[in-house]
Amino acid sequence: MSKNALEVLFESRARIKILKFLFRNMTKNYTFAEIVNHTQEDASVVRREINKLQEINLIHEKAKEKSA
Amino acid sequence: MKKQKKKAPKRKPQLVYSLNRDFEFFSELRDLILKSPASEKQDLLERINKLGKIKLAIISGIFLDKELNDPLAVDLFLAHDYLDRRKLTIFLKNLEAEVGTDVRFATMEKEEFKYRLSMFDRFVRVLLEGPHEKLINKLGIE
Numbered sequence: 001m002s003k004n005a006l007e008v009l010f011e012s013r014a015r016i017k018i019l020k021f022l023f024r025n026m027t028k029n030y031t032f033a034e035i036v037n038h039t040q041e042d043a044s045v046v047r048r049e050i051n052k053l054q055e056i057n058l059i060h061e062k063a064k065e066k067s068a
Numbered sequence: 069m070k071k072q073k074k075k076a077p078k079r080k081p082q083l084v085y086s087l088n089r090d091f092e093f094f095s096e097l098r099d100l101i102l103k104s105p106a107s108e109k110q111d112l113l114e115r116i117n118k119l120g121k122i123k124l125a126i127i128s129g130i131f132l133d134k135e136l137n138d139p140l141a142v143d144l145f146l147a148h149d150y151l152d153r154r155k156l157t158i159f160l161k162n163l164e165a166e167v168g169t170d171v172r173f174a175t176m177e178k179e180e181f182k183y184r185l186s187m188f189d190r191f192v193r194v195l196l197e198g199p200h201e202k203l204i205n206k207l208g209i210e
Contacts, residue, residue, distance in 0.1 A: 020168030029084035063081035
């Protein structure tokens, strides 16, 4: 497999990183800041990708539940 | 204009994101994303070589798509003559970003590794007897 085939296929390194992160930690919810921190990508890029993924309904957004 | 308006209490709830399991191709996409190698080996090797004088570099676990069950097992192990700690920190942070999860790792000086090897140290045994791949092997370890 060529280098970073998925990145090429998906046309975005950030998108793949976000998806990897979310799929590997599937049971949890993350804030925007946490996703930016974990992916080490630019916040504006992450924002754009998250919006796209939301548009196609692959990820959803909800208000953080108050723990205690 | 009221200039000294009190700091409005933050009303906006914090938003969190998660995957929608009802997504049409959820399982197909998950397989595709998770089965891709965590990091390209050649690329990994080049980056590890820049961290210092690395004598032995072993990958396992997440890089080989293997579950690590032993609590002593690591995904990445380096034995070295010299290691730039600052570079290592940056390297690991980036690596974890690419992999999407924590990378378990251990480093030690070459001499310590040799000593532990000669002692049949448990950590070294877990490392060398489990599924692993040597990216760098200048110590002639079998």
